Amino acid sequence: MIRSLIILTFLVQTLLGVEKSLFDSTRFHGELNWDKRAFGDSLELPGWKEQSFGRKSGDVWRVHFVCDIASANPNNWLRLPFIDRDEANRLTIKLEYTIRECKRYPGEIRSCKETFQLLYLESDELYANLPSFDESNYNYLKTIAPSSEQSRSAPTSTAPASAHLGSSAPNVFQTEVELPLRAGKRGAYLVFRDQGACVSLLSIKVSYTLCPAQINNLAWFPKTPSGANLTDLVQKSGKCVPNSESKSTPIAYCQTNGNWFFIESKEPGSNCVCRPGFFYSSQQEQCIACPQGKYKSELSNQGECFTCPDYSYSKSIGSEYCPCIEGYFRIDSTNITSPCLPYPPEPKNLSVYYIDQTSIKLKWNPIDNYDKNLVQYKLECSKCIDSNDQPKSQKSIFSCDDRTKTVNILVKTTDALPIDNILTNLTAYQFINMNQIFISWSLTDASPVFSYQIRYFPKDQPHQANILALNQPSLNFTFKNSNPTIIQSNVYIFELRARTTHGWSAYTKPVESLTISSTSNLPQSTSQHYQSYDQLRSIENRSESFTVYILISVLSFLCFIVLGLTLLVVLTRSGRIKFLSAYLSKQPSDSDSIEYAKRTAQLGYNHFAASSGTTSSSGGSSPL
Template structure:
């Protein structure tokens, strides 16, 4: 081992830099563990191997920049074979809880094409490793202790006469020991390492919703959201313990258990302060202190309530925070109006009090007294009030059953909710100011009543009747009103005959023989008002002399009606028969053109970005949901705009359903809100079983703590790529093809609507509990033009390189054909159980490989027909790729014929396990069992191999399937991956050239 220092110039092909690119500013707090630039002294890093002879490995170079010493490391042995040069940092102590650190590298890589032809082994990448330890091991160095983090590839390479500095950041996860080392492995590149900065992220100490939270180290991959408990600030309380989540990016999200200021305190700049004099606050809440209401006393600072002043009160139902009320004044303008003197009735009316005391719950009570001479007494229960005598809300009442020639005094009292608090010691004779009194008299003649009615004489055409009368001494003259009618239930119209009589008997002639009649007699008062009525009586004329007569007009009418009904029946039968004959002559073309389904126009997607006001698009395409219908249950992730919850949607008259709730975090701008809701405007136009369903949006809530939300159906199994990784090898090909068929059907629906997705990938496919797949995430989506080959063109924006068609990468031209290319990548992800497309190749390597006609190899156990469809999706000429309708038809055909899936595509493990970062220089065999297992993503079995004594690659090449099972590999997918890899390694010893791309 050695730690060298040489004051030499730049490596070959490099120029002395005059400045370095600045690190971009970020709001996340970063705690730096190592900063290569900031050291400004001998670094003391170790290089290996110790003896390099004339071909040194990593070399330290001292430079001066702005008067400061700067140390960098470089290596450039591009003309030599079998390069394996290591550079190790000093011991980096890890802070407690910092299980995830970031390594930011700035470096230069020389273009291999800039060297002469003798540099055949030149590389353009180098590797980053890490090793944990509880103590500094000094100069001890063993490669086997290091674990690979990533292959570092440049985005820009340096040619002669120019220098291009790359900046890459990698994450080291799951650190648990007291410290660690970083190591850089060169396998034949020309590299200059300019800067290395190691840091971890923290969520800074903060106060949110009146709860203080300490500085917290950001979580790692296994703990994306780290829950942190807080404490309420002074004079604040909370029903539940305040909590918040710290994301892996060092941001606070999802505060839970909001603190509120105590009674008598209000929130002022993240603190609780006492209410000012004259203000109060009754309960713990987020509200401000309120000014004492009307008719209350104003207390000092920190008041919990404001008591009423003298003469004002609060009713038991009044809030303690409301104003105090006084007693109402007396009702105004009390008037008595005679309505029916003969019936002893009066109508009392009055006006409402001039002063209601500040209340609206005014009611009225009526009290009646009758006076004979100078003696007055209560009217008693005889008097009737309509509608009632107490609790009246209207300003009138009808009083009946009054006696004539008496004086009555009526007292009307106005009451309110605080009337009970008036001085109850006041004598009844001394009435409060809320009463009005009126004295009135009635003078009328009480009409007599009919007591009995009898039949005196009858004939076939006449009846003689008389009746008895209950008379009073004051009655001078009585008249009677007689009403009679024929009793005939078969007639719709009844004719009444009314007679006014001066005597209590009558003879009625011209009646029908043998017919019953109903009679009623009523006595009338002197003023014409009606009195009591008699019981309705029935009397019948005798049947003697009754004749049966046939009416010719009736007979003729019946005959005409019967003939008309017969004619109508004949016409209806004729029309029905003619319609059947017409239908039997209708041709196929008639059926087609009469079908409403055939004439239905094709629905076309409308881009919400074309609306001048995006809010109009939201209202048009999405349903507004009231926030009270939504219950958040658990945070399940963090999106671009805020947190994502699992929750419940309960709309009246609908069944309760589970939903996913996307929220808009606080502090958003109007543009962010519009961008957030634009996804809902897009989703709201789709209705297909393989497209994620939009339940609605929340946009109209004004509460600060209730933000805009997008509510979609809840997919229990989450993203497809993660679900497949967790169930590697558990599903047969037939079931995987069924999943692909659902995705293709959803994409066909979108394509038919002239719509392109742009970000179709397994991570954007959601899976429910029945394994039904649905397309989601419409953040990058755009509308196509009307013509089938319409495109969406953009000059910038992020593009998912591994899933994007070549023409979309090169020219930013997106079509349904580019979505078909992406679907082919999704097919590969599904058949490979969520494996990353192109493994850990850099984006630069992926684009270069695709342009050189490289295509992903068939996954293990992939049916040949499915892989052939993938290759069709990846045709360079987009016009030759299949359409989604063709893809759906082909997948349906495969599902109808399961035998077509039995032929497996050729699997070449030499290509599938080819990872430039883990294989030896020029494709040489792996140096260790752990290195080989890592290359095929099976490093979790390293300990199994070691315990079984399989410690060299020679031992691996001798293993059989039974040996793999015996060391503890049980999952079918893992077993196949290891077995196929061993087959590839065996063939690799004789055919190394296959690894060249």
Template sequence: MELFSRNVAGLWIILLECLFKTLAEEEVLMNTKAETSDLKWTTYSRSRSEWEEISGLDEENNSVRTYQICQADGSSSHWLRSKLIERRGASQVYVELRFTMIECSSRNTHHRSCKETFNLYYYQSDTDDATATYPAWMENPYVKVDTVAADFLLRKGGEKKLNVKTLRLGPLTERGFYLAFQAQGACMALLSVRVFFKKCPALTRSLSVFPETLPRSLVQEAAGQCVANAAQPGTNPRPPKMFCGEDGQWVDQPTTTCTCLPGYEASIGDLECRACPAGHFKMGSGADPCSACPDSSHTGETGSASCVCRPGYHRAPTDSPDTPCTRPPSSPRSLVPQVNDTSVTLEWSEPLESGGRSDLAYSVECLMCPTPGSPCTPCRDGVTYRPSQSGILTRRVSIWGLRPHTSYSFKVMALNGVSTLSAMEAEGETINITTSPNVPVVVAGLRKSTATESSLTLYWATPTQSHYSIQQYQLRYCEKERGSEENSCHYMESDSNQVVLSNLRRATQYEVQVRARTFAGYGSFGQAVVFRTLPDEDASSSPLLVTGVLIAMGMFLLILVIGVAIYCIRKQNHSKDPELSDKNGQYLMGQGVKVYIDPFTYEDPNEAVREFAKEIDVSFVKIEEVIGAGEFGEVCRGRLRVPGKKENYVAIKTLKGGYTDKQRRDFLSEASIMGQFQHPNIIHLEGIITASCPVMILTEFMENGALDSFLRLNDGQFTPIQLVGMLRGIASGMKYLSEMSYVHRDLAARNILVNSNLVCKVSDFGLSRFLQENSSDPTYTSSLGGKIPIRWTAPEAIAFRKFTSASDVWSYGIVMWEVMSFGERPYWDMSNQDVINAIEQDYRLPPPPDCPTYLHQLMLDCWQKERTARPRFANIVSALDKLIRNPASLKITAQEGAGPSHPLLDQRSPLTPSSCGTVGDWLRAVKMERYEESFLQAGYTSMQLLAHITTEDLLRLGVTLAGHQKKILSSIEALGIQNKTPGNVLY
């Protein structure tokens, strides 16, 4: 019933709010229907006809003052102007006109001069200074609002209907304004004029109150405030906001974060915050409703943020105010002692009542009663408790160090988180015991037999005077540096008078005590003796250490002798073999110790895979996206997370379904090859997955992808020294491969991968093959007649299929040219046959633009026709290191305009405006076609418009790369279009 009453009250409030909103939408500035006396508006006319003020009746037969006019001649204007109307802060107002108009066909006048419309104007002013002649009766200074046409016209015998028109005028900025009506040939009566403006009424919504707001623009922002008992969170909250539309209606929902305060909840459709009723609470601010008090708590007043505990119940300091109140537990039950001479073990059962809590623990109180009848005193400090005296989580405790033949009283108490808050003493179970009167004698004479780094062998004398036979010994040993900490002490039992203490810390002192046990229990521990594990002060004289040093020195001398012998043998062989002499100058690889093993030499190729590639569990790999396609399947990017290691990105090559055994063997052979290489400039193999489908090869992930596309994407963005650094990395990787008697056969920029640190690594070992060791001319002759990358391949490899490390050097020279030209295609658009013919005629690629002369000379060395005349990769690495150490040599470049030495290679023929018919043709000729759309959209539709283009213009066109800017501006100069504009300077 109470809920129903609240809902009914809420509905009434909402209805009243809506009613108030309807009544308060408009504020009238002028209404002629409410005038009872003459209006006395100003009229103006150049002819006899003019506006006439008369009394009439409106549609409800009420007396009103009206103006009417009926012109016979439409060539002259007849004006009617109101008095000054105060705008009262409104920036725009509405004018409601009620009028009647006679149809022209019903009048005895010329149809051309008859009008069925009139004009409405207004004039703003800060003072009421209008006169019969001021302002001038014309459209300027008046502002025209609209030409008003009648919807209903009066005719003879027809129905009499009036017209109602509402017009908006503004913006208004002065104190007030005049309305002016202009008739030119109309016969009409102006029955009433109502001027008003609209405003948004006061509103309460979403726990926020917004005041009455006058719209001063299309949408007016209004600031509100939270309702009573509500607030916004934070130290500097922004006030609630809502927008008032120009039509006087509130727009959309308010922007507010008002929430009810603690102890209050939202009610009546979020219009107010109501106090929580008695027996209910609300902890914090927010939209949550009030909740009933938790168990064993109450509140006797409304608007409570928390409930207080009933007598005898409490909340711990760590308990939340919305948790039930609890009380201390009852005492433990069934306390049972086990006396062992001067020690006792107590066990008990849990209490019947836990107090409603789960943080139950126990504590022990010990009292010593020396003689019957004497007062009991707390036990001395020498008494120890295991596991502890308080905060015991189990129902068992052992007490050591009691006096013999002494009475003790033990009290075990159960405690929880609110026990300290209770005024009553904690309940407990009490029991009295008496220790044994006979105690075995103390054991003495503890000695050390031997010591190592982790053990001590100890012995002691057997007591001779004992009332009982000794059943067992117990040792307590503690680390001396850690004092008497309980967790630094350990105990060990022994049936004899000798024991070995193991698992000790190296070079650490231990305090050791021993005591004996008879059937009457354990006696007291003897005097503590300190022992130390090795090494100690005299460890340097240990025979084992001396022996170890002698063995190490002997091994070192043996290794030294073997090394000298190997060096002498190699030097002697080198001097005897002229083919290996540097003076001979021949290029022969693979004559040293062979490291690389061809997986195709294995009878079972799967054995090579198992030997050189690590199998990875497929559950460790997560594929994220496909980044390309290979010969055998897709190439993906993924994550590899091996337990115990850091997660890292990997590239994943997959073998597509439906493969044959040969395809699987060829696919995994690349992993067998990569698995044998460990070099910072060779792509690293992470492992393979063959136990599930699809079969995968996992390598390290190179963020920047292939070198050729990376350079084209960053054309002109790297300095020569950075490019030389990339070339040095590639050469270092190839030097490593050549020293392993390994020929790549497909060395090209597309097969070089680049990581995020610009480190270049050799990859793609699909065409690589092993150099035969037993040949004086190590080559590989293909019997398959497969495709050969002509533009990157040495002449002897093209003609005779003879691949050596020297042919890899030729390919490396092409890679150098690709790098220095930022990914340009070698030999441009020439056919493969044209390339072969040109090379046979001893013509070579020209230096790329701005290429250092030293680097182009190194390219030409790599392109020597005689393979034995080409440098080795070790020589190339050394030459590039010298360039890096002397960067000034990189500033020497080829002569400007120097071209290739053969017409077939001359891809830089002079450009002329006639040779480039359009801007698109020119951009494609300089390989900048990506910017064609930007040039055309910017208005560069003809070659002549390029004459004054500047670097700033190129930036606006989206040409942000400095290399591309330089290429475009250089091409414009080559066209013969001179740019005279200052500021056409490249950075």
């Protein structure tokens, strides 16, 4: 209810303006003693006199009256005290008075008028010696005469009847007079001049009109006096209310009646709008701060504050954005409306995939359970050296997203690179029956080689490449695998490089392994393959001889058992078995010899079996 009354009062002021009082004669209850002077043919003219006057409400104040109708050519002057103009450009003088018609006077009259004059004098200061009451010293403002439209019944007076009032009460009239003021003058004196009327000045009120302080579209305009003339419009610049702004200064015009005339601009930014972190309240005509947990990022009067995105929060009121809580971040820091995400875990299984004197290749496993489109990686150099061998601060080398599996990094080096690749004739033979892959190569010169690296992978799976380091001077190597299905079901691709005094050479062109079932099918196209070919033939011949030796031994053992059993059967049927049993019982030393021979044969077989599981080559071997 109270708020409604406040809003209603504000609207009334907006429509009617504000009237500020500068002078009101009804506030004086004691002797007024205003300056006055009477001129005429009679030496003892009464002139202006004062008396108390009251209404039924009980209010009593002092009034002035004059009624010199019995004198010829009366000239009575009444001057009010100095009126300070304050901020006024124009004074409004409101008079409430009575004046009697000449035809109503009884008896003989010598001078009678039904008008009186209002004059003024603008001044910068209070005069110590006021100018004399002469028409030339004052400015004429208006001759006041009653009209039928102004008349109304006179209020009952509490004062005793005066001689000029007669037996019947006169009508009371009201009038307003506008007095434009010149700039630079502090105030004015008002003067009433009577020349034979019967007048009572019941009240004299002086005021000026103000356009009140008002807020329109978040622009505050201070109270402004109306213009000096009735047609004037006083332009006033406004200011945006706190927590709002505009690109241009708001403008309004104060009208004569105290009402503001606002001009609504259609240009963007010309009106006041709430700053980020504040929303517009039409009821309060101000910008209100967003509460905790909400934000507003735009400069506008549209909408209210938004709730903070996921995993973000504003701890203070009036927030333009919501920062992410600890442990969360935004992919695009400029997009404050996007939700915050948890920091991704560090890359897993980070390893060096390739390295030489000019480049490094890294690889890692992708992050699980995370949006790969939102992940970016950044590699920084923790210790960088400039061209003068001086340490530099940490420097970012590259950035990439989660779809990158391998990163190539160029490394500046002073080492000279070999002009040509020193490796040639890389060949790979895949033996199905031996479950092995034999590779060999040649060198183009006699440069010392410290080590080799073999990169290999199944033909249909290039992303599963492996690297094998060889610290050996030989020119061949053998791959083995205990699972024969691996080699038999895949065709492999091989690449080779060497490290010399000049650093690492480039990898050779990829070579596909040749699948062969026997060394009889091994090609001998060039003399450079002879050494590798002889080695392979030697390996296969040893393997074949070893196999034949085992077969012969097994067959001989079986034949010996069959022969023994046959001999035993023949002897039993011939009746000589008893003789043999007696013989054996008589030869204990010979029996010991037989047992010893059996143990020797068994040990020899075990040793043979153990050696049969090992195959060597002149270069080396590694499982696939």
